[in-house]
Structures are given as structure tokens and as C-alpha cells.
Amino acid sequence: MASRDVAFWKEAINDEMDSIMSNQTWELVDLPPGSKPIGCKWVFRRKYHTDGMIQTFKARLVVKGFKQREGIDYFDTYAPVARTTSIRILFALASIHNLFVHQMDVKMAFLNGDLNEEVYMEQPKGFVLLGNENKVCKLVKSLYGLKQAPKQWHEKFDHAILSDGFRHNNVDKCLYSKTCDDYMVIVCLNVDDMLILSDDMRGIIETKRFLSSTFKMKDLGEVDTILGIKVKRNSGGYALNQTHYIEKVVSKFSHLKIKDANTPFDSSIKLEKNDGRSVAQLEYASAIGSLMYAAQCIRADISFAVSKLSRFTSNPSVEHWKAIGRVLGYLKNTKELSSNIQSFLL
DSSP, rough: OOTTTTTHHHHHHHHHHHHHHHHTTTEEOOOOOTTTOOOEEHHHEEEEEEOOOOEEEEEEEOOOOGOOBTTTTSSOOOOOOOOHHHHHHHHHHHHHTTOOEEEETTTTTTGBBBOOOOOEOOOOOOOOOTTTOOOEEESSOOOOOOOOOHHHHHHHHHHHHHEEEEEEEETTEEEEEEOOOEEEEEEEEETTTEEEEEHHHHHHHHHHHHHHSSEEEEEEEEEEEEETTTEEEEEOOOOOOHHHHHHHEEEGGGGGGGOOSSSSSSSSSSOOOOOOOOOSSHHHHHHHHHHHHHHHHHGGGGGHHHHGGGGTTTOOOHHHHHHHHHHHHHHHHOOOOEGGGGGGOO
């Protein structure tokens, strides 16, 4: 509230509360004897475009789910997410068969899940109703931060999409397909991001119409970015790159004085187990995780180096850090590299 962006943050807070109240997420009640309310907090975040420019200001009301008690406030928590392999294969199919690929975003996705357990929450800071200060919020719908929120949202979406004639994929439970007389449609759900593929624009339009009538959706048009991966369509199909993601990772570890490199690993250097004192072990693990994400998405060219360096995560040395710096230097030098997605099927 003291920042120069206070007007944007206030607008974001009001948008969040409007969505929560219009969704009838909770009802004010007296706290039953023996029950304990869970606290909540506001989380603020700037979302950026792939070019680094600010896209929007987001304010999120989050339940302190770490205070939930298993067997009382929640039971199952598992929820599937789309595999990056599935997404790559979808783009490969789109390239080969010249499919249309559009993207939609579910607004306030987790608020759509129906809650089966009795969960009570304190009134959010800044929105305590006068005259009802002693009342608590009995949650009727899921809220961000609840341990069961992802599972409840996926169940709600799963039920809705199957009712429209879609069928599960046998391998990835976040992939749905429907075949009609005139067209075929595939829907890929990754939490609240959605890809819609079809060989006919009618399939995409009708699917968007159904989803918009069931949930609050944001139509993003032709796919541009998914999971931090920039998507570009060209004459050969689709090309993917992680330029913006790589720039963020390189910036995060800029203190390593990263120099450009032409290869991700120097085979002439033999890395040995560190028997001495660990050097920034937690940060090393973070670096390995960042590199693994790039390797699993489209930068398979660093897979060997990441696999080799991950063996020393428990006790890294200075030499291991130098090797991490070389991988980052290689990514920095090749950040504009795009993968023609058809190559993943060859």
C-alpha cells in the first residue's frame, strides 16, 4: 500500500474479492464449539510477458493451508497435471497435420471446486464486516492455499468436459479428445492453462463456447506462451524457445560471472566427489532444478550435463559450480535457439 503502484494493487485486490463474492465461496457463520478457524493472507505478484514487460498485477487471497489437519480439514490431495512430453507431442501433431492451436485461461480456477469438508477461515484482512467481527467464513467452495483445492478443481473440470462428449486419454489424464462427423478436438489442461487443438475452426469455436458457458474463461486466441515456453508458428509448423526463461535463470545466478560457452560441458574435466565442505548446497540444488526444467521442456541439448552435475547436489564443490556456470554460459549464448517441434517425433 506504500508503493507507487498502490492504485494497481488496490484494483487487483478488489477484482479478487469481486470474484470470490460472486462465486459465493463462503458464508459468514458463528464458529462451532471445538472448531478452529484457519488464517488467510494476501499474496501480491507481478505477471510478465515473455519479453519482460509487466502484463498484469495479481492479488490473491490465500488460505494458510499448512494449518490444515489431515483427516479433519482434508483427505486426498492428489491432482494430475499435463506432462511436458504430452504438450510437445501435441505441437508435433499440430505441425504435421496443420492443426489450429488456441489457448484459454480459466479465471480463478481453484474457486470452482466444490468443498466436501467443513473448513472455517478467518475473515480476510481489510474486509472484516462491521458488526460481524466475531464471525468466521465457512468455505463452500475451494480457495487457493487449501491442500485439496487442486484436486477439487480437477474433479470439477473433469466432470464438465466429459459431459460434453470428450474422452480421457489413456496415458495422460489431463488430455481430452472428441471426434465429431466434421472435426476432431483435443483439449490439454495444465492447472488453469488450456490448449485447444482442432483440424477445423468450428471445433475450437464450439469448445470455447461450451467452456465459457461453464466457467469464467479468458480467450487468449492463438497460442503464444505455455509454461514459460514461447510458441511461434512458421512454414514448417511450430517452433518453441525458452529465451525469456533462460534470461531469468542467467540473471538469478549472475553472481557466478557467467561467460558465453559454445558447449554445455567440458569433457576434458573429470568431476570428482567432494569430500570437503559443501559450497552453497541449497543454491546448487536450485540451479540444478532450473536447468532440469529447461532440459525437460525443449533444451534436450543440456540433458547430459545436467544429469552429470545433479550427482553432486548433496555436496557441491567450487569445481561443480564452475561446471554449472558453463551450462548457464552455453544457454546464454544459445538462448535464441528454437526447436522445430517436429524433430521430437524423429
